[in-house]
Each structure stands twice: as structure tokens, then as C-alpha cells.
Amino acid sequence: MARVRISESERTGTTGGATRHSRAPGGEPRSGVLSQQKSIGFRSGSMDGLLAAKEIVVACGPGGVGKTTTAAAAAVMAAVRHGSKVLVLTVDPAKRLADALGLAGIGNTEHRVPDEAFASAGLKPRGQLWAAMLDTKESWDALIHRHAPDRRTRDEILANPLYQNISGRFVQSHDYIAMERLYEIHSESDYDLIVVDTPPTRNALDFLDAPQRMADFFSSRLLRWLIVPYRSRLVNAATKPFYSVADRILGTDFLADISEFFILFQSMYDGFVERSEAVGRLLSDRRTTFAVISTLEAVPLREAEFFAEQLKGRKLHLGAIVLNKVLPDYLHSPEGGVVAETMRDRAESISNELAPVLASIDPDLAAPDQIERVLIEVAESFLNFQVVAVREMEERATLSVAPDVLASVPFFDTDIYDLGGLFRLGEQFWT
Amino acid sequence: MTERAASTVAPLLDLKLVFVTGKGGVGKTTVASALALFASTQGRRVLVCEVDAKGDVAGFYEAPPTSFKEKEILPSLFAMTMDTEASLREYLKLQMRIPVVGRIGPLAKAFDFVATAAPGVREILTVGKLCYEVRERNYDLVVVDAPASGHIIGQLAAPQAINDLVKVGLIRSQTDWMLDILSDPRTTGLVAVCTPEEMPVNETIQLASRLGEETTVSLAAVVVNRVLPELFGRQEEEVFHCIGGPAPMAQLQELVGGDAGPVLEAARLAVTMRRTRATHLDRLRHGIDDTVPMLYLPYLFTRSHGLRTTRQVASSIGEELGY
Numbered sequence: 001m002a003r004v005r006i007s008e009s010e011r012t013g014t015t016g017g018a019t020r021h022s023r024a025p026g027g028e029p030r031s032g033v034l035s036q037q038k039s040i041g042f043r044s045g046s047m048d049g050l051l052a053a054k055e056i057v058v059a060c061g062p063g064g065v066g067k068t069t070t071a072a073a074a075a076v077m078a079a080v081r082h083g084s085k086v087l088v089l090t091v092d093p094a095k096r097l098a099d100a101l102g103l104a105g106i107g108n109t110e111h112r113v114p115d116e117a118f119a120s121a122g123l124k125p126r127g128q129l130w131a132a133m134l135d136t137k138e139s140w141d142a143l144i145h146r147h148a149p150d151r152r153t154r155d156e157i158l159a160n161p162l163y164q165n166i167s168g169r170f171v172q173s174h175d176y177i178a179m180e181r182l183y184e185i186h187s188e189s190d191y192d193l194i195v196v197d198t199p200p201t202r203n204a205l206d207f208l209d210a211p212q213r214m215a216d217f218f219s220s221r222l223l224r225w226l227i228v229p230y231r232s233r234l235v236n237a238a239t240k241p242f243y244s245v246a247d248r249i250l251g252t253d254f255l256a257d258i259s260e261f262f263i264l265f266q267s268m269y270d271g272f273v274e275r276s277e278a279v280g281r282l283l284s285d286r287r288t289t290f291a292v293i294s295t296l297e298a299v300p301l302r303e304a305e306f307f308a309e310q311l312k313g314r315k316l317h318l319g320a321i322v323l324n325k326v327l328p329d330y331l332h333s334p335e336g337g338v339v340a341e342t343m344r345d346r347a348e349s350i351s352n353e354l355a356p357v358l359a360s361i362d363p364d365l366a367a368p369d370q371i372e373r374v375l376i377e378v379a380e381s382f383l384n385f386q387v388v389a390v391r392e393m394e395e396r397a398t399l400s401v402a403p404d405v406l407a408s409v410p411f412f413d414t415d416i417y418d419l420g421g422l423f424r425l426g427e428q429f430w431t
Numbered sequence: 432m433t434e435r436a437a438s439t440v441a442p443l444l445d446l447k448l449v450f451v452t453g454k455g456g457v458g459k460t461t462v463a464s465a466l467a468l469f470a471s472t473q474g475r476r477v478l479v480c481e482v483d484a485k486g487d488v489a490g491f492y493e494a495p496p497t498s499f500k501e502k503e504i505l506p507s508l509f510a511m512t513m514d515t516e517a518s519l520r521e522y523l524k525l526q527m528r529i530p531v532v533g534r535i536g537p538l539a540k541a542f543d544f545v546a547t548a549a550p551g552v553r554e555i556l557t558v559g560k561l562c563y564e565v566r567e568r569n570y571d572l573v574v575v576d577a578p579a580s581g582h583i584i585g586q587l588a589a590p591q592a593i594n595d596l597v598k599v600g601l602i603r604s605q606t607d608w609m610l611d612i613l614s615d616p617r618t619t620g621l622v623a624v625c626t627p628e629e630m631p632v633n634e635t636i637q638l639a640s641r642l643g644e645e646t647t648v649s650l651a652a653v654v655v656n657r658v659l660p661e662l663f664g665r666q667e668e669e670v671f672h673c674i675g676g677p678a679p680m681a682q683l684q685e686l687v688g689g690d691a692g693p694v695l696e697a698a699r700l701a702v703t704m705r706r707t708r709a710t711h712l713d714r715l716r717h718g719i720d721d722t723v724p725m726l727y728l729p730y731l732f733t734r735s736h737g738l739r740t741t742r743q744v745a746s747s748i749g750e751e752l753g754y
Contacts, residue, residue, distance in 0.1 A: 062455060062456065063454060063455015063456050063579060064454055064456020064457060064630075065456060092581075094629050094630050094633060095633065096629070295456075297456075298735070298736055299460075299487065299736070328696075328697075328700070330692075330693035330696060330697070331693070331697060333693055335689055335690060336690070336693040336697075338689060339688075339689040339690065339693075342687045342688065342689075343683075343687050343691070343694065346686075346687075350683070350686045353682070353686055354674070354679060354682060354683060354686070357678055357679045357682050358670070358673050358674070358679055360678075361673055361676065361679070362669075362673060364666075364669075365666070365670045365673050370666070370667060370670055371670055371674070374663065374667050374670045374671050374674065375674075377662045377663060378662070378671065378695060378697075378698040379694060381660075381662055381697060381698050382694045382697040382698065384732035385700075385701065385732070386697075387732050387733070388732055391734055391735070411700070411704075413700055413704045413707060414703065414707050415628075415629050415707060417629075
């Protein structure tokens with residue numbers, strides 16, 4: 001895509017985040033039709049309205065609930081139904097999903113999903129769908145390129161063994177870099193809507209704290225404290241015990257490595273802190289909303305609920321809760337339960353009476369004991385699933401948070417991995 | 432696959448240290464809790480350690496919250512929660528004879544800092560504590576409710592990474608014995624939990640190959656959780672389709688005295704779900720070395736979770752292990 005030029009202050013984030021009022025020059029404005037629709041208002045309380053009103057949707061929630069798929073489906077819907085230019089920024093999509101979005105081997109670069117791909121799924125998008133994947137290492141390197149004061153510092157950092165370890169392996173670095181990338185794309189491009197999938201974290205909240213933690217880290221007194229002896233060799237009485245312990249545990253060389261790394265990093269201190277603060281502001285901006293994804297299983301749902309409460313506590317906008325893989329409604333029906341019990345308890349007599357009817361269709365299928373086994377299996381399977389469906393319904397009823405949109409997506413009995421599938425899924429939570 | 436797996440897989444309960452991992456949402460904690468419970472009922476003295484600190488393990492035993500100091504919550508079953516700072520304190524006290532009491536304040540601050548600055552420090556303290564329990568033979572088996580598969584490699588590779596980064600010093604000398612424990616397939620193993628779904632299967636296959644490439648820990652077993660029951664054989668399925676036709680259906684409704692539509696629909700759902708999952712199971716079997724045992728645990732159609740469910744899973748594990 002064509003990159004737009006931006007000012008240096010915007011690049012470092014000093015005027016970014018909440019203070020960015022207009023789109024970058026060169027960006028397309030929202031279509032007239034859309035603005036009109038907005039003024040008459042979308043149905044409130046629908047995903048349709050939420051995605052039309054916001055610029056950033058952060059999809060978050062516990063692991064294994066279908067976050068990535070839901071984020072992709074929301075982006076597909078917005079691209080197809082609204083005349084918007086939509087980006088889905090995804091972290092670790094299933095291979096088939098990545099293929100469907102044309103992401104295979106693309107990495108960090110934003111990439112437009114071609115209209116032909118939509119056409120082959122029978123869809124004609126009004127807007128555009130773009131997709132990008134998050135490559136942590138590449139994003140970190142880009143960050144160093146951006147903030148390093150000179151080439152020498154830049155190259156030394158990139159070659160530092162600690163840096164390579166941090167950017168490659170350091171768990172929390174994913175959280176920070178995801179939000180950093182979001183900020184970069186939002187401030188430098190002209191998407192109407194960006195849907196972000198969040199990385200799997202030990203704790204669903206980690207990525208929220210990441211920008212602040214990063215800022216704290218680089219402004220930490222301890223950081224300076226640690227660096228001092230390697231700059232001046234002056235160790236005062238207060239810090240001496242710490243060094244002697246640290247030296248004995250880690251070894252002097254390693255401590256020196258750490259210090260060198262942070263001395264280098266300090267040269268980028270201002271850029272980093274400003275930037276992480278701007279990222280933090282963007283997350284709490286009113287143009288940003290959060291969609292919490294969950295299933296109705298007890299453990300993930302409690303985690304999602306906790307997360308939703310935390311969002312509210314931080315005054316972040318909880319736009320939607322999407323409940324995935326919900327078992328179909330017909331499983332709740334008490335009548336169904338009665339029918340299934342009758343079918344199971346009277347299977348023998350029922351199969352005797354059913355046998356002649358089946359015989360008239362296919363004599364091979366008319367053995368009554370076989371019919372009986374089938375009826376019992378069918379009935380018990382229904383009753384089994386009913387237990388789970390009722391449990392899910394109760395879990396849902398106890399949900400203590402009230403988002404703008406509460407959507408359910410039924411259980412899909414096959415995998416979703418193409419644009420058509422994403423669209424079908426998206427239709428379920430659209431209105 | 433590397434030659435790592437070749438004929439070295441020890442029976443699960445004969446191991447001393449078992450890391451249980453898996454993609455989020457597949458039932459990792461359930462399996463870890465149930466495995467520990469089963470081992471404890473087989474006369475093993477077992478420690479189950481929660482590393483993720485979500486406090487779930489206690490819930491699976493309906494026990495009060497756990498802490499760093501282990502507690503016997505069921506006969507010969509001890510539980511603890513990992514706390515890296517407490518681990519550091521214990522380490523300093525035991526290994527370096529440093530009188531910690533007076534210095535906890537600045538030490539805690541400094542620790543948090545060094546742990547953030549020096550990658551691997553937090554991980555090494557976790558793995559170190561676990562290996563220490565094994566080395567001291569405090570338990571027959573230590574079961575770890577480990578981080579999800581995305582994070583476990585970093586944890587298990589930490590001793591090696593530290594070895595590469597730190598050339599001298601006390602930590603360096605400490606990582607050697609840890610590596611000995613982690614690398615011995617008769618002592619340490621990893622259990623990968625997965626469900627027969629696309630992403631969990633992908634992650635499990637990926638985990639198995641990364642484990643061999645980036646760590647010295649062996650894959651001891653793959654647990655396939657939430658396997659749906661097979662409703663029909665082939666001919667029974669034909670009978671089922673036939674019953675769904677207009678004439679048999681009309682009569683069936685009359686016989687059961689109500690709308691049988693939803694009941695049959697639910698069976699169709701169950702059949703398709705199982706079929707979709709079967710293809711993923713196939714991929715899993717092809718993607719994992721033949722010598723790694725696979726344990727299949729059934730989908731539980733239960734009302735709630737708790738000790739009762741954990742016991743149910745424990746007995747399924749027992750059956751799969753041939754007890």
C-alpha cells in the first residue's frame with residue numbers, strides 16, 4: 001500500500017493517540033453513504049453499529065475460544081457490509097485461515113485480500129479487506145531502527161545477545177509489540193477500521209499493561225542504578241550489597257552485558273517512553289473498543305468476565321462480548337428431553353413398529369435390534385448434549401457484566417477457514 | 432522427528448518430573464490435576480505445582496487456595512503455586528547461605544528488575560525449584576501445570592539459554608545439574624494435552640518438533656482430551672438416515688408422542704462433529720512420532736467441574752495407562 005508521509009513528531013508519537021483528529025493526508029475519507037448511515041444511526045446494541053462507529057476493535061479473551069477467527073469474521077463483515085477499508089491484524093492464525101487471507105509467507109506487511117477471493121466465496125465487498133500478521137522480531141527491529149539515535153548505536157543493539165534474546169523469546173515483548181504495531185498502523189495509514197487479535201498471554205490483561213510497563217521499565221531508577229558502576233565504577237554503600245549478590249549469582253560478564261545493553265537503550269529512552277505513553281492513550285481513546293471473546297464453558301467464561309470487569313475498571317470501552325461455540329437452542333427444549341427419554345425407554349417397542357416402514361424403503365435396514373440400538377444412541381446423545389446446553393444457558397444467565405453488544409455464535413460443526421465461512425460466522429453476530 | 436523419541440519413552444508414572452502443557456482451553460489444568468491425583472492413588476507421593484498462578488488447581492480438588500509452601504490436600508497429594516520471588520529467596524538461603532531476612536526489601540525490588548532485564552532468570556527460578564524437589568527426592572513424582580504451549584519452550588530452554596549467555600558465576604554452575612535432570616528421559620517428560628480440533632492439533636505437532644530442536648526434554652505422552660463417542664457403525668448410520676426420511680419420521684413422532692426433529696438433529700450434529708474431529712486426529716497421529724504414547728480421554732457430559740470430574744478424568748487416565 002502507499003505509505004503516507006507524516007511529520008516527525010507524529011512518528012515519535014508526541015502528537016499521536018488521543019490528539020490525532022483527522023486522517024493523515026492522502027487517506028480516503030469514509031464514504032458518503034456510510035456517513036449518512038452513521039448520522040441516522042445503526043441499530044444500537046449490534047455488532048453492525050459498533051464496527052461502524054469505532055476505528056479500533058481489540059479482540060481479547062482467554063485462549064482457545066476462537067479469538068482469531070472471530071476477529072477475522074468481524075473484519076470480513078465490516079469490509080463486505082460497510083464501505084470501509086478494514087485491516088485485520090492477526091497474531092497466529094491457523095494455516096488454512098492464513099491462506100484464505102493470503103497471509104502465507106507475508107509476515108509483517110499489510111496485504112489486500114483480493115476481490116477475486118471474495119468472488120469465489122460468492123461475496124462482493126463494498127469496502128476493502130486488508131490483512132497483516134504480527135512478526136515480533138521484525139517489529140522489534142523496526143522499533144530500534146525508528147528510535148536509535150545513530151547507526152552505530154542501532155547496529156550495536158541489533159547485535160547485542162541480550163537484545164536478540166529479548167526480541168525473540170522474552171514473553172512480554174509480544175504484548176508490547178502488538179500494541180505498538182497497532183499504534184503505528186493507526187497513525188500512519190488510512191484504515192477506517194482496524195480489528196486486532198491479541199497474542200495468547202499467560203494473563204489476558206498483560207497486553208493492556210505492556211505499554212505502561214515498558215515506559216516504567218525505561219524510566220526506572222533501578223535501571224540507572226544498575227548501569228552506574230559500569231559507567232563510573234563508583235559503588236556506594238547502599239547499592240554494594242546488591243552488586244555483590246548479583247555478581248555472585250550472574251557473574252560479572254553477564255552483568256556487564258546487561259549494562260551495555262541498557263546503556264545503549266538509554267539513548268532511545270525518550271522516544272520509547274513517549275511512544276509507549278501514546279500507545280496507552282490510544283487504547284483508552286474513545287475510538288477504540290474492546291470485544292471480549294469467550295465460550296460458555298465455566299473456566300474461560302469466568303476469565304472473560306474478570307477481564308471485562310478489569311476493562312471497566314480501567315475506563316476502557318467494553319464494546320461487545322461474543323460467546324462462541326454455543327450449542328444450538330433446540331437442545332434446551334424440555335419437550336425434546338421428554339421425547340428423547342421416551343425414545344430411549346421404549347426403544348424396543350418403537351423399533352418393532354418402525355421396522356415395517358423401514359423395510360418398505362430398504363429391507364437391509366429393517367432389523368429391529370439394529371433400529372433399537374440406533375434409537376438408544378440417538379436419544380442418549382441428545383440427553384448428553386442437553387446437559388451441556390443447559391449448563392451453558394445457566395452460565396450465560398449468571399454473566400455479571402453488561403457490554404453494549406452481547407452476541408452468541410452457534411457451534412459450527414465444521415472448521416471455518418475461508419472467506420465464505422468467516423462471513424457465515426460473522427452473520428451470526430451481526431445484528 | 433529426531434532420534435530423541437526412539438525407544439526411550441518411559442512409562443508415565445515412572446517419571447519424576449512431568450510438565451503438562453497444551454494450547455489454552457484444551458483442559459491442561461484438568462489433565463495435570465487428574466494425572467497427579469491418579470498417581471497419588473497408585474501409592475506415589477506426588478507434588479502438583481501450578482506455574483500459571485491462575486489458582487485453578489485448587490478448584491479442581493475443591494481445596495483452599497494453594498501457595499508457594501506446599502500443602503497436603505489429599506492423601507499423598509501435595510499442591511503448591513510457583514512464586515519466583517519466593518523461589519529466589521529459598522535458593523539464596525539454601526545455596527548461598529545468604530541471610531535474606533534483613534534484605535528482603537531491596538532484594539525484591541532488585542529481583543523484579545533483574546528478572547525483567549535478564550531473560551531467563553524468572554524461568555530458571557521456576558525450573559530450578561522443580562528440579563530441586565526432584566534432586567532432593569522429596570516426592571516420587573512432580574506434576575507441573577506448566578505454561579501454555581506457546582510459552583513452555585522458553586521455560587524449558589532457560590537452563591540452556593543461561594548456559595549460553597552466562598559464562599561464569601554461580602548460576603552457570605547451577606544450570607548443569609538442572610540440565611542433567613531435564614535431559615534424562617527416564618526422569619523428566621512433557622505431556623502435551625490437545626483436543627481433536629484444528630489449532631490445538633497444529634500447536635501440538637509444532638510443540639513436538641520444537642521440543643526436540645530447542646530443548647533436551649522428551650515428549651512423554653500426548654493426551655487427546657474431549658474425544659466424542661462414536662454413535663454409529665456404518666450400517667447403523669444408514670438406518671439413522673433412513674429414520675430421518677418423511678414416512679419413518681412421521682411414524683416415529685407418533686410413537687414418541689412429540690417432535691423428534693431436535694433429537695435427530697442433535698445426533699446429526701454429533702456425527703458431523705465427530706467426523707470433523709476425526710480428520711484432525713488423523714493429522715495428529717501422523718504428525719507425532721510413533722513411539723510417543725497417545726492417551727484418549729472422553730468428552731465429559733457433566734453438569735459441573737470439581738473434584739468429582741477430576742476423579743472421573745483420573746480414572747480415564749488410569750485406564751489409558753493400562754492400570
